[in-house]
Amino acid sequence: MIQERLVKFRSLMKEKGIHAYMVPTSDFHETEYVGDHFKARTYMSGFTGSSGTLIIALEDAALWTDGRYFIQAAAQLEGSGITLMKMGEPDTPTMVQYLLNQIPDNGVLGFDGRVMNSRLGNQLKETLGKHGITIHADEDLVDMIWNDRPGLPDGPAFLLDSAYTGKAASEKLADVRKIMNDRGCDAHIITSLDDIAWLFNLRGSDIECYPVVLAYALITADSAKLYLDGNKLNADIRSQFADMGVKICDYSAIYEDVKSVSGKIMLDGASVNYAIYQNLNPDQILDCANPTQLMKAVKNETELNNTIDAHIKDGVAFTKFMYWLKTNINHMEISEISASDYLEACRRQQEGFLDLSFNTISAYKEHAAMMHYSANEESNAMLKPEGMLLVDSGGQYFQGTTDITRTMALGPLSNELKTHFTAVLRSMINLAKARFLYGCRGVNLDILARGPIWDLNIDYRCGTGHGVGHVLNVHESPNGFRWKIVPERNDSCVLEEGMITTDEPGIYVEGSHGIRIENELITRKGEANEYGQFMYFQTITVAPIDLDAIDAGQLNADEKKWLNDYHKHVYDTLAPYLDEDIQAWLKEYTRAI
Incomplete structure (x- = not known):
C-alpha cells in the first residue's frame, strides 16, 4: 500500500x-x-x-x-x-x-x-x-x-477557570504586552497551540490527549485577535473574550492579515510556519522564543497545588490498576491492550478527569525495549506470570497533567533483570535527591541519573526528562534533562522554581526487555547562603515502585531511606481513598526494605 x-x-x-x-x-x-x-x-x-x-x-x-x-x-x-x-x-x-x-x-x-x-x-x-x-x-x-483524509476537528472549546490557572487571561496579556514594549515590538504573532491555550486560558479537544484548540493569535499594544473556528466557542466564551478586547477571526484569515501588520513583529521562527513568514518583511521580524513559553513553564502556586491534587487522583487510579494486575496475573487472561484499557477505566473514575495525556504504552517483555511502543491487534501480547510489563501513561484532569511510568514484575525475575531494574531505580533516585545551585540546567544534572546505568556500560538513547504542561501538552519546553545539548529539543534552560520536569531513566535491551521508572519533580528553592541560592526537587508522583523487581542488596543506605520514605508517603497519601483489600495490598507493597 x-x-x-x-x-x-x-x-x-x-x-x-x-x-x-x-x-x-x-x-x-x-x-x-x-x-x-x-x-x-x-x-x-x-x-x-x-x-x-x-x-x-x-x-x-x-x-x-x-x-x-x-x-x-x-x-x-x-x-x-x-x-x-x-x-x-x-x-x-x-x-x-x-x-x-x-x-x-x-x-x-x-x-x-x-x-x-x-x-x-x-x-x-x-x-x-x-x-x-x-x-x-x-x-x-x-x-x-489522500482521498479519504479526515477533516479538521470541530469539537467545542472551554475556558479553564482561574481557580485552576491562578491567573486571568487579561493579566497574562498585560504581561506579554509589557515584554513586547520592552523589546520594542509593535506586534506579536503566536502560532504554537500550547502558548495560545495558556495565554487565553482556552482549552479544547482538537488533538487527542492534548486539550487545545487549533488557533493563531496576533497581539498588538491595544488589540488581540484569535484566529479559529468560531463554531467552537459558546456565547459565554465570546462574551468574556469581548470584555478583554479579544476579536475572533476566521482560522485561515491570519495569512492575509499579517501582510498589513506594521512595525516590529515578535515571533518564534521554530513554531511560526513558513507560509506565514513568507508574507512578512524579514526586516520587521524579531525571531525569539515566545515570552509565554517561559511564563507557562514556571507554574504559580495555584497551578502547582492543583497539579499535586491531580497526581493524588492519578496515583489512586494507578494503584488500583497495579493491584488488579498483580492479583489477577495468575487467574485471568490479560493482554497489553486489556491492561491498558483497565488502567484507563481506573482514571476515568476519578473526578475531574478529562482525557489521557498521551496514548498509554503497555509493553510486555521485549516490546518494552521500544521506548514508544504502541500495542495493536497484531502485536498485542498476552501477559504471563513471568517477565516484566512496562506501563507509561498519564491523565489530563482539570487540576493538571500527569505522566508516570512503572515497570512491574509479573513473576520471578532473573538476576540480570533485577540488576537492571535496580540500576534504573538508583538512577531515578539520584536525580530526585539532587541539591544544586540556582543557574544549573538539566544538562548539568543529567549525569546523576545516567551514572548508575553508565556504570554498567549501558545508555538510553533519549533524554532523562521533559517539562510537563498544566492541563496542556505532556512534553513542554524549555526545561528538561539530557546529557548533551540538542538544539532542536529546546530543553536546556536554567531550572526555575515552579518548573515541573519528569525524571525517567531507563534500560532498553532489544529483543529482551525495557525498564523505565518515572516520577515528576517540582523545582523548589532551598537554602540561600554565602554560596548562592540552593535548589532541590519535590517529587509529586504518588504510586508504588515494584519491590518484587528490586535487588535490595544493590541499594546503599541513602537510597533505601529515600525509597522507604517515598513509599511511606505513597501509603499515607493514597490509603484514605482505597478500600480495605487494596489498602492491605498497598501496605505490603510500600513496606520498608
Missing part, C-alpha cells in the same frame, strides 16, 4: 516539476502530537511514531527519526522502499546532504509551507539556493492523493 502511494506521489511530483518533497511530522502550528487530518507522514510512510521527517525523491525515499523510534521505525518501514535514517548516528547523512544528492542543480524541493517551520524552511532555502535549487511551498501534494 505504501509503495502504491509512493508511485502515485512521484507521478504527481513529475507533473509539478518537483525533484524531492519533504513531509514533516507537523500541523500548521509545529505541534508535537498531531490530529488525524495532519498525519500525512504516517499516511505516506506507515511509520506511526510521534517524531520523524519523510523525504520522497523521484527514485528514492528516506525517513529520519530519533533513538526512541529506531526499533519501531525499522519494523514499520520494512518492505516500503523507504530507508531509515537514524538521527544522531555517526554514519547518518543530514537531510540537507541527502537532498543535495537527490536534487540536481537548479532543481526543485517541495513541501507544504503551512507544516514547515519558518526557521527550517529559510535554512533550506538559503543552503539549497547556493546550488540553484528553488523551493515550491504553496501546495500540499499529499492532500492531492
Whole structure:
C-alpha cells in the first residue's frame, strides 16, 4: 500500500516539476502530537511514531527519526522502499546532504509551507539556493492523493477557570504586552497551540490527549485577535473574550492579515510556519522564543497545588490498576491492550478527569525495549506470570497533567533483570535527591541519573526528562534533562522554581526487555547562603515502585531511606481513598526494605 502511494506521489511530483518533497511530522502550528487530518507522514510512510521527517525523491525515499523510534521505525518501514535514517548516528547523512544528492542543480524541493517551520524552511532555502535549487511551498501534494483524509476537528472549546490557572487571561496579556514594549515590538504573532491555550486560558479537544484548540493569535499594544473556528466557542466564551478586547477571526484569515501588520513583529521562527513568514518583511521580524513559553513553564502556586491534587487522583487510579494486575496475573487472561484499557477505566473514575495525556504504552517483555511502543491487534501480547510489563501513561484532569511510568514484575525475575531494574531505580533516585545551585540546567544534572546505568556500560538513547504542561501538552519546553545539548529539543534552560520536569531513566535491551521508572519533580528553592541560592526537587508522583523487581542488596543506605520514605508517603497519601483489600495490598507493597 505504501509503495502504491509512493508511485502515485512521484507521478504527481513529475507533473509539478518537483525533484524531492519533504513531509514533516507537523500541523500548521509545529505541534508535537498531531490530529488525524495532519498525519500525512504516517499516511505516506506507515511509520506511526510521534517524531520523524519523510523525504520522497523521484527514485528514492528516506525517513529520519530519533533513538526512541529506531526499533519501531525499522519494523514499520520494512518492505516500503523507504530507508531509515537514524538521527544522531555517526554514519547518518543530514537531510540537507541527502537532498543535495537527490536534487540536481537548479532543481526543485517541495513541501507544504503551512507544516514547515519558518526557521527550517529559510535554512533550506538559503543552503539549497547556493546550488540553484528553488523551493515550491504553496501546495500540499499529499492532500492531492489522500482521498479519504479526515477533516479538521470541530469539537467545542472551554475556558479553564482561574481557580485552576491562578491567573486571568487579561493579566497574562498585560504581561506579554509589557515584554513586547520592552523589546520594542509593535506586534506579536503566536502560532504554537500550547502558548495560545495558556495565554487565553482556552482549552479544547482538537488533538487527542492534548486539550487545545487549533488557533493563531496576533497581539498588538491595544488589540488581540484569535484566529479559529468560531463554531467552537459558546456565547459565554465570546462574551468574556469581548470584555478583554479579544476579536475572533476566521482560522485561515491570519495569512492575509499579517501582510498589513506594521512595525516590529515578535515571533518564534521554530513554531511560526513558513507560509506565514513568507508574507512578512524579514526586516520587521524579531525571531525569539515566545515570552509565554517561559511564563507557562514556571507554574504559580495555584497551578502547582492543583497539579499535586491531580497526581493524588492519578496515583489512586494507578494503584488500583497495579493491584488488579498483580492479583489477577495468575487467574485471568490479560493482554497489553486489556491492561491498558483497565488502567484507563481506573482514571476515568476519578473526578475531574478529562482525557489521557498521551496514548498509554503497555509493553510486555521485549516490546518494552521500544521506548514508544504502541500495542495493536497484531502485536498485542498476552501477559504471563513471568517477565516484566512496562506501563507509561498519564491523565489530563482539570487540576493538571500527569505522566508516570512503572515497570512491574509479573513473576520471578532473573538476576540480570533485577540488576537492571535496580540500576534504573538508583538512577531515578539520584536525580530526585539532587541539591544544586540556582543557574544549573538539566544538562548539568543529567549525569546523576545516567551514572548508575553508565556504570554498567549501558545508555538510553533519549533524554532523562521533559517539562510537563498544566492541563496542556505532556512534553513542554524549555526545561528538561539530557546529557548533551540538542538544539532542536529546546530543553536546556536554567531550572526555575515552579518548573515541573519528569525524571525517567531507563534500560532498553532489544529483543529482551525495557525498564523505565518515572516520577515528576517540582523545582523548589532551598537554602540561600554565602554560596548562592540552593535548589532541590519535590517529587509529586504518588504510586508504588515494584519491590518484587528490586535487588535490595544493590541499594546503599541513602537510597533505601529515600525509597522507604517515598513509599511511606505513597501509603499515607493514597490509603484514605482505597478500600480495605487494596489498602492491605498497598501496605505490603510500600513496606520498608
